[in-house]
Amino acid sequence: MGEASALAIKAARGVGMPWGIAEEAGFALRWLTRSGGPGIAALCRYLSAYQDAPKMSGAEGTPEAGGAWICPLRLGSAISDGGITLPLAQSGVREPLLLLPFLASQATGSHPVLLEIGAIRIIVSDDGFSANIVETALLISAADCTISFGPADSDMIKRIGNRVDSTASDCIATLTRFAHNTYAPATEASRLAGAGAGLNDND
């Protein structure tokens, strides 16, 4: 999981996010994976969309812009920082599953956070989440979200995860490709000087 989290940071940076937001991507993946959510698929979908999006004003998704593109990592960070308070109704949130780790920071034992996307209800506690639908249905490219405090429904099933599912190989390949954007091309000058070839290393 640590390896996947490190990959997530590099991938988010690789599509152009600031380092501090990229670190939130790593945190989000770790939290979702531990909680049994399809975090790697959600992140892969979001970063792919981010990479392909025209770099128009607001494409980075400042939450208060209220435009068509709300970045779940930036909105989530603003919520966990306390810059945006709950309850909240926000349209156009991209890949809203990625919000859950940040909502968890606002949840307490007696006050879980409720995320509603139409008929989908997801309850987020400080240690995981429960939903009234199967997990793959949580992969939604963009949605209008209502976030409030609310009790869990009795029919919700809490998910528990551990390691990143190794069958997520397509997602890992995509994130690896994005991460590659952070690596400098190999050049002879770099090879010689960059790591300090210097004295013989074979004696």
Place this chain on the structure above:
Amino acid sequence: MDRSMDGHPLQPEAPNAVPLRPASTVMRLARMGSLHQSRLSFMRVLLRRLKTNGWVFDRPLWRINEKGVGVATYRASGPERSYTLVAFAHDLPDDLRSDRVIAEAWDATFTLHDGDLSEADIDRLGGNVPYQEAGRISEAELSLSRANRSVRLFDYVATCLAAGTQPDVAQIEPVGYLMRTTAVYGSGKFGAADRDVWADRPEFAGSFQPELLSVWLIRTFTIDMVEHMARVRSPETAVKLDLAIRRRIGVGNSTGLGMAPFLINHPALIHSWIHARESAFARVRAVKQVSQQEIGLFTELVQRALVNAENWQVEHAYQAKKIYGLRHDLTTTLHHLSTADMSSDYVWDRLYRWAEAMLDSEGQEQLISLMLEPYPQLVDDLAAHMAADEAQQFCIDGTMEIGTLRDILQNTYDWTADIDYDSRPAQARVWYVSEEKLEPRLGERFDEEITDYEQPLAPGRDAKLAMADLTAFAADDTVAVFLMAHPEHRHITRRAQLVSHYPYGEIRDNTIAAEMLPIDLLRCKLSFFGATKFDPRSDRWLRITMFQGAPFPDELALFDPDSLVYPPLSDMPEMPDIPDTSDSEAPDSEAP
């Protein structure tokens, strides 16, 4: 700090008389590059624990052929669990031998397996471990590493043993190893178990314990290999290594730039290491009455540290000058010890004050490590605190007021006040990662097209940029509001909040300056591992020796591992006169 330990009468009338040295003193690159191993170093913590808890060791498998190719396993069995080092020995042509990360073949490759091994495990690992980064290990493995032979020593020792003779210690001592590891990967790398899997196991309390257990077992493998090759060459005459000579052989390691980003990227962990060492030193300085026995042990260790310094030979001018200074400092110290009044109260505190005035940072830091030696009861418990759960430190406090954040930045990064980050020398360097096996590198900002790939490893510069943008905010605005407007400052804001609680977590120097020497960062980290004989091979990679002098698994029960760290006094040259530092024979100070 617990000031009531072990009956040492600490200073009841002034319990806070010896504060920890401030981060502004300790966390400078030149001082970090002068640190020496100590009782709290992780190799020493490991061996103490293995001995105390009665671990036993065996070699369940030795399947190495006459060409030196095959597989061997080494098992460490403790009170609750066992671990097995799997060693694959290869036949590597000389022209493929390179210590660089970009190498693709090695003399030997290793993994540490969690528990006992089956033949199926050996088959699985045999299909992956020899390929290192290109292979994949599993959650049942804790480390992945490889090693190359020392061309200087391996053949020499094999030839001696094959002829029935013992190698000359004078040949061994300056090198100190038969093989050197060129990478030791740990938790969560290439499929290995995450730290969470084993973090609660008492045998791994502290830092880097699985990796160092691997290295210590690798050391035995290197001896077994050289004795095996000697037997293959001349079964009639071959002998085993003399045990005292064997003990002077450690494991080498080549370390490149990767360790430098590690130090910057793990501030809570680095703080825990430095804080433990500084706390230990403060405890010792606070000892009021020092016994003759403690003075005697310390004096002997200064002499042995001088032997170590005499045996420490390097080509690199920067380090050569430091070693020359260290020998001078230790000799000066011995003269001081023979003339100063060592019977008065607080002698360690007075000795350090003397060292501050009389010695360079190399000598000062060496003496600090030596002053801890007589006080296991006072010092060793601190090792348990040399770890950090960094996931706990991740969340930003968005409710913090801007005025508070500004204070934190100004206090932590006050050393940036005189740095003009717009000047070329102040931002000459770029830390980046190459696509070539993801090797961490350091480039020249104004000569190479690498700025787009810059890693966030210049906290001083980033703090100054954030402070400039903070001027547009009111003191009672919140950090959350600032970060919504400036997501580009999120990284340094998180860091500043963190290091406000962990002052030793931040380096107080410009890490992208033209004159910055990465080897200073490398040495800091390696001293905490317990490495000796730092041997820079350029300004950005170096070799070290690990476990030189330490007992082997088959003799751990017989020796106190802490008593063997410094070379024995039988190697002691006659005590030299204090060299004249104005002498022009001092090596050139210019670093290449």
